[in-house]
Amino acid sequence: MPNIGPTELIIIVVxxxxxxxxxxxxxxxxxxxxxxxxxxxxxxEMSNDDQPQQPQGQIAPPQQPQQGYWEQPQ
Structure with a gap:
């Protein structure tokens, strides 16, 4: 790669x-x-998107579905 001297810089500025x-x-x-x-x-931001995110806390267990009016009690 060629070196740029002061004369070349002056020419570029002009x-x-x-x-x-x-x-x-x-x-x-x-x-x-x-x-x-x-x-x-x-x-x-793109490099941050590539990194996996660390979990910040415990993950709550899935909740059981609530019994609706269309279901029979067991």
Whole structure:
């Protein structure tokens, strides 16, 4: 992978300013930051979904069905 030196960085910044203008660059950077934050949170949420959840307490036993009016008492 090639190394990027200071002259290449200056050229990239100048090209960005020419393409987007000095007024739109802060908005573009802010939008990029928001997008990265959303992306990271979604990736974290997906990795949490893959992990099995630990039971937080005892599971209650199933309840017996209640006798309805259509059933005969035993």
């Amino acid at each position: 090209v960005l300013i020419l393409l987007f203008g000095a007024k739109k660059l802060p908005d573009a950077a802010r939008s990029l930051g928001r997008s990265m934050r959303i992306f990271k949170s979604e990736v974290k």
